Amino acid sequence: MKLILINITSTLNKNLMPHLGLGYVASYVVYQKLADVDIIDLSFYENPFEMLIRELDKIKNKGLKDEEVVFGISMNTHNRYSVKKASEIIKSKFKNSLVFSGGPHITLEPMDTLKNCRAIDIGIIGEGELTVCELLKELKNNSLKDNIDNILGIVYRDGENIIVNPRRSRIKDLDKIPFPDRDALNVKKFPPLHIPGTNPKEVKGTNMIGSRGCPYKCVFCSVADQWGRQTTFRSPENIIEEIELVYNKYGYNGIYFFDDTFTLSKKRTVDFCNLMIDKNLNEKISWFCEIRANTVDYILLKLMKEAGCTGVAMGVESSNQWLLDNVIKKGITIEQVKNVIKWCNDLNIHLKCFFSIGHPGETFNMALETLKFRDGIRCSEKAISFMKIYPGTPLYNIAKEREIIPKDFSWFKHYDNLEWQSYDINVGKYTVPVFRDKMDEKDYAKLMAYLNKNNSLIKIIGENINRINSRNFIRYLVLGSIFIKNKILFKLNITK
Numbered sequence: 001m002k003l004i005l006i007n008i009t010s011t012l013n014k015n016l017m018p019h020l021g022l023g024y025v026a027s028y029v030v031y032q033k034l035a036d037v038d039i040i041d042l043s044f045y046e047n048p049f050e051m052l053i054r055e056l057d058k059i060k061n062k063g064l065k066d067e068e069v070v071f072g073i074s075m076n077t078h079n080r081y082s083v084k085k086a087s088e089i090i091k092s093k094f095k096n097s098l099v100f101s102g103g104p105h106i107t108l109e110p111m112d113t114l115k116n117c118r119a120i121d122i123g124i125i126g127e128g129e130l131t132v133c134e135l136l137k138e139l140k141n142n143s144l145k146d147n148i149d150n151i152l153g154i155v156y157r158d159g160e161n162i163i164v165n166p167r168r169s170r171i172k173d174l175d176k177i178p179f180p181d182r183d184a185l186n187v188k189k190f191p192p193l194h195i196p197g198t199n200p201k202e203v204k205g206t207n208m209i210g211s212r213g214c215p216y217k218c219v220f221c222s223v224a225d226q227w228g229r230q231t232t233f234r235s236p237e238n239i240i241e242e243i244e245l246v247y248n249k250y251g252y253n254g255i256y257f258f259d260d261t262f263t264l265s266k267k268r269t270v271d272f273c274n275l276m277i278d279k280n281l282n283e284k285i286s287w288f289c290e291i292r293a294n295t296v297d298y299i300l301l302k303l304m305k306e307a308g309c310t311g312v313a314m315g316v317e318s319s320n321q322w323l324l325d326n327v328i329k330k331g332i333t334i335e336q337v338k339n340v341i342k343w344c345n346d347l348n349i350h351l352k353c354f355f356s357i358g359h360p361g362e363t364f365n366m367a368l369e370t371l372k373f374r375d376g377i378r379c380s381e382k383a384i385s386f387m388k389i390y391p392g393t394p395l396y397n398i399a400k401e402r403e404i405i406p407k408d409f410s411w412f413k414h415y416d417n418l419e420w421q422s423y424d425i426n427v428g429k430y431t432v433p434v435f436r437d438k439m440d441e442k443d444y445a446k447l448m449a450y451l452n453k454n455n456s457l458i459k460i461i462g463e464n465i466n467r468i469n470s471r472n473f474i475r476y477l478v479l480g481s482i483f484i485k486n487k488i489l490f491k492l493n494i495t496k
Helices: 020-031 048-060 080-093 104-108 110-116 129-140 144-150 223-227 236-250 266-278 298-306 321-328 334-347 364-376 394-401 441-451 457-467 473-491
Strands: 002-007 036-041 069-074 098-102 122-124 154-158 161-164 205-208 254-257 286-291 309-317 350-357 381-386 420-424 429-433
Touching: 002 020, 002 048, 020 036, 020 069, 020 129, 048 080, 069 080, 069 129, 080 098, 080 429, 098 104, 098 129, 104 110, 104 122, 104 223, 110 122, 110 154, 110 161, 122 129, 129 144, 205 236, 236 266, 266 298, 298 309, 298 334, 309 321, 309 334, 334 350, 350 364, 364 381, 364 441
Parallel strands: 002 036, 002 069, 069 098, 098 122, 205 254, 254 286, 286 309, 309 350, 350 381
Antiparallel strands: 122 154, 154 161, 420 429
């Protein structure tokens, strides 16, 4: 049996990195000796569908029967339209092959996805390693049709009915899962990741995951729903073993950890750091991770620095403590944030702070104060985003309750009355609706004016001119005049 795993991104050549989720599924399937596995990554190509057709023709030319080939495609909210089209192309070439999809979006919206993606036979809900292997076993035994209702963690069709089976229990011991198959991922094809706080000419980075899940439930985040608010960890020894592998076999001397919060367990972080030091890996490897303001202190950050950590990222979101406590449910204080900023500066650790604007109940003045707070802190990077609605988030439920989006909202339908962001260039569609509550477009134009008060007006117009068309010309003319007026006032420090 042949398993073909496919990754397709919604933007071209942006932050390219190996898809570790597919790599883990590939390695576990091979470990269980259930199929030969190839991974096709379409992220590199300007026309990914044309490349997909070429790859499918190559597979067809090998003389395999449809029933001997299984396809799996990773789906997130941004690439869902691309995945839908890719699955349709696959079915046009391999009519009798099983096509499944896994990933965050289908995990959170299984019914809506299968209803609108007819070429996808089965959806994988949650972790994929065990579920994919069970599917392949049933296929090899010609018993999938008889036993499909017993397979945990899938969504499938029974005639015109869509059936969601009970979720599979989480994998508690992640050390039992083999490292992601970096040969199948063809990691050498990817540009090295930049590890913040290092010289990219000296440090060649790659991505790694040391845990799965997050116990917190921030208003804008779906991780808790994806993983059931349960965090599972790899042991420090297991992570060290993978670091040594990528260093010795692939030449990577930088690690970008994509854990939601690397420092969630203080003991585990301390043990990991001590192992890095004991094995002298801190002299060879630089690493970056995400932290929370309430999970670190000066002593821990100092140890992380000694162990090779050159940078960390932290979500601040807002400078308004009431919003943090009652709306965002972040579980941190502004005092903790200020402490982390000071400690990172004292230790010369690269710090990236994330801020977000447009939360439920947030007023223009609250948002402006956050932007001013952002301007006043000293950290290496400051990122800002405006609230967007994603499936599985508390914000998604709030948006339905307040009828910001329809109660029967579908992720495969475009609503003209909503503002959309995040563009899938492969299919020419916007993919994520913007959350709007206490602030209107004019307020956002003023906030954008504040953010861009020192930027070139010509450059700003050039970056946004493609958004304007005959239908929205008047709207953008009004918003543009508000933006320019407030940009000048902010620059002159007149508007408060």
